[in-house]
Amino acid sequence: MKRLAIIGSGDLAKQIAHHAVNDKHYQLVGCFDDFKILGEESNGLPILGNLDSIQDCFNQGMFDELIIGIGYNHMSFRQELFLKFEKTIPFATIIHSSCFIDKSARIGKGTIIYPGCIIDINTEIGNNCLIYNGCNIAHDTNVANNTIFSPGVNIAGFCSIGAHVVLGIGSVLSDNIVITEKVRTGAGTVVVHSIIESGIYVGVPAKKIKS
Ligand SMILES: CC(C)(COP(=O)(O)OP(=O)(O)OC[C@H]1O[C@@H](n2cnc3c(N)ncnc32)[C@H](O)[C@@H]1OP(=O)(O)O)[C@@H](O)C(=O)NCCC(=O)NCCS
Structure with missing residues (x-):
């Protein structure tokens, strides 16, 4: 081992x-x-x-x-x-055995996926990401490097999430949503339109509260 x-x-x-x-x-x-x-x-x-x-x-x-x-x-x-x-030391990739990861999904190095996640068809998760318990990432979604999803994040198909994004517990993204880099969402945020400016967003539907 x-x-x-x-x-x-x-x-x-x-x-x-x-x-x-x-x-x-x-x-x-x-x-x-x-x-x-x-x-x-x-x-x-x-x-x-x-x-x-x-x-x-x-x-x-x-x-x-x-x-x-x-x-x-x-x-x-x-x-x-x-x-x-990353150039001199191998990074671990840890995917809990209780997850369902479709064979077509790609998961980067240094990324950790906690128990009970579903990562569906043609999904790509970058390097150095942290996906907490029970996240559900639907088909054809891209997640950039150094991104953190809190427990219970649900992401629909064909979404694209930028680098350094932190999604709060229970955040929901509707399909085809693009989120730029360095965005943070609060607990229970529902994103129905793409987010093009970095900052902190909360609520249903998501609204920016801080830069
Ligand atoms: C969004 C968040 C990052 C903002 O934190 P913050 O910068 O310290 O901001 P504050 O707590 O001062 O809140 C600012 C305002 O937004 C509101 N707000 C905060 N979080 C909210 C949420 N999830 N939904 C709706 N409104 C929210 C607050 O009530 C406050 O409103 P007010 O100014 O009218 O009183 C934080 O509230 C949050 O939800 N974090 C996610 C927690 C999480 O997922 N933890 C799991 C980690 S594994």
Whole structure:
């Protein structure tokens, strides 16, 4: 079994470790975190060092694959880390075994799909994405890199979602919707028209409340 290291050691890292180990994808080696001390434990996860030590630890053969366990409050940092390491360290792709992923779907590296998701025909999900429990992504939809879907997001067919988008819990997108990059939606948002300006949107139908 391959050995996994996680960047970050907070709640998200703990969840990723749980699924990676309990769903039998990886053996967990530990986490890298600038706010923790080498050798201590955080959330029951061993700390391997700070972020500056990631490349050296990989070069020394301490782990096989890397994943980012930093959440939606740090979207730029997630992207920065992925771009920094993608050429020199393999990224894990973790898809929980309870998901239905159609054979025609393509899922990028560094992407994690939590339990109970459905990813249908001709769907493409980019690199470094995080798809929480119970998301349903219909046919022919594209999801760009570094995008996060909270639990229970439902997306109809032929949609296109830009990079660095965060969809809040229970968000719904009608068919043929295009969402530009760096958009965030609130809990229960229903998007019925394409969103061409970055910002925070809430409500039914979705309206922009913040840039
Ligand atoms: C949309 C969101 C990001 C905005 O957070 P914020 O920038 O801190 O904004 P606020 O909470 O101050 O809300 C601003 C206004 O929008 C309203 N609002 C916030 N979320 C809303 C929602 N989901 N639906 C309708 N209105 C909402 C607030 O009532 C407030 O209105 P007011 O100014 O009239 O009082 C946040 O409310 C949200 O829904 N986050 C998603 C949570 C989620 O999905 N968590 C799961 C993670 S795994």
